[in-house]
Amino acid sequence: MNEGWTWLTDGDNWHGPDGIPTRVAEHLGYSLLILLIAVAIGVPLGLLIARTGNPLAFTVISVANAFRALPTLGLLVLIYLLTTGGDSAALIPLIALAVPPILLNTYEGIRQVEPQIRDAASGMGMTGLQILLRVELPIAVPLLMLGVRTAAVQVVATATVAAYINLGGLGGYIMDGVLLQEYGTVVGGSVLVVILAIAVQLSFTLLGRVLTPKGLRQKS
Known part of the structure; x- marks a missing residue:
């Protein structure tokens, strides 16, 4: 642990193309892109199956749960070997995660x-789309944001x-440290x-609180 503290407090590790700020930015960049793609897929699909019959919902939920069991590293290596490599090889398994x-949380929130x-x-004359956007989605926000978080x-x-x-990304430090037996790294x-994970969790907890309608915040 002392080696880790020494590495973290070494000023040389905070500068240059391999410095901590650069690696954190890379890590956050990948993570944000992956999360945006996952939201663009997961939220509409969750809304769709919540509004349709049980057979479709059961099938999609079963497939989603199956994807949760996939080994991310194994899928990453497999996709990298089967494709030309590049960023997509890392994005696909993380999006699947x-x-x-x-x-699932979008589905449960609407249900x-x-x-x-x-x-x-x-009865007030709202259309199906208006009910979804003005009634169902606001009520589903706490569960939906829990899923996003x-x-x-x-x-x-x-x-x-x-x-x-x-x-x-930050995984480079871990990988390089293991290969070079630099355990402080x-x-x-x-x-x-x-x-970073704790900071992200706290940030999305706060964001979920802000996005939750005032009436639901008071109930919670």
Whole structure:
């Protein structure tokens, strides 16, 4: 642990193209891109299956749960070998990791809306789309954001595997440290990943609180 602290407090590690700020920016860049793609897939799909029959919902949820069991590193290496490599090789398995919690929580958030609320909105003359956007989605926000927060933390913590195909980020410190037997670098890189994951969790907790309608915040 002392070696890790020494590495973290060494000023040389905070400058240059391989410095900590650069690696953190790379790590956050990958993670944000992956999360945005996962939200773009998971939220609409969750809304769709929540509005359709049980057979489709059961199939999609089963597939989503199956993806959660996939080994991210193994999938990363397989895709890298089967394709020309590049950023997509790291993005695909991490997107597969991030979509399920977003999809499932979006689905559950919409399904938890009481039928009486939908009936009241319909009685006021709202269309199906208006009910979805003005009634169901606001009520589903707490669960939806919980799914996004879970996905964000998982991606930040797991994006270290990108270092296995030389895509940078904080995982590079861990990988290089293991290969070179520089355990201070391994410990320091691991600490940075943990700190970043905690910061992301706190940020999305606050964001979820802000986005939750005032009435629901007061109930919670």
